Amino acid sequence: MEVFGYVLFLFTMFVFWTNVQGAVSYTNCTKLTSCSCLTDTGLVVDLSPLTDSSGKAKFSDVKAKSGDDFSWNPCKDFTEKAGTATCTNVAACQIQLSTPPLLFGLGNQNSASFNINGKKNLQVSYSSKSDPKFTRTAIVELVCDESQEGTLTAEGESPPTSGKYYMTLTSKYACAKSQEPSNSSNGLTVGSILLIIVLVLVIVYVVVGVSINKYGRHATGKEVVPNYTFWTALPGLIKDGVLFAFSGCKNGSGTTYDNI
Structure with missing residues (x-):
């Protein structure tokens, strides 16, 4: 005995x-699709359960600290209109609340890339170069929280005039997990x-x-x-x-x- x-x-x-392997930190996440990646520990981060397939943004008109609104949809592009302005087939959209409002696309799903930021969190980025001299980039930090379905906050442009727009997704789908058969x-x-x-x-x-x-x-x-x-x-x-x-x-x- x-x-x-x-x-x-x-x-x-x-x-x-x-x-506890899902809680172990990783240093790289290789893109699988525009909303999923494979970590160097063999686990997968998959945001597809948060996708809105209706052509609209899952997270729409989120107020940022900078004063603008932002919309974002994982996996599938969407279109948003405000007055005569429009964001067409984008992954993320900036809405400047002027009169009339101005909308700027922040990249489509094809531009998605994954990397680890300075806070050791995974982030997904999208870029758009609608103006030859100015690139707009949406950066969504992914924070793992098993108690949250999905909450998006927006910090806005930082630093000013940089063209980098930051958001944070807190969700259980931001957690790295083992691959399961469908x-x-x-x-x-x-x-x-x-x-x-x-x-x-x-x-x-x-x-x-x-x-x-x-x-x-x-x-x-x-x-x-x-x-x-x-x-x-x-x-x-x-x-x-x-x-x-x-x-x-x-x-x-x-x-x-x-x-x-």
């Missing part, structure tokens, strides 16, 4: 590591299956271990807990290991071990 306890602990740590969206993920296996093994381990100790070895009290000594010593061993690693692998006297 003691060997089984060691194996169970190591397997539990493996499952924990497997399930016909298994309602099935269990690999992480869920591993967690179920761990739960079953823990139950079997406890029930069998208690039964052996109580009825086979006639143990009483805390001694009926399988591998009681190992589990009570484990927190201290982990603590000692962490302190040893962070102390530069020095022993208790403060000196390093001799080289082999």
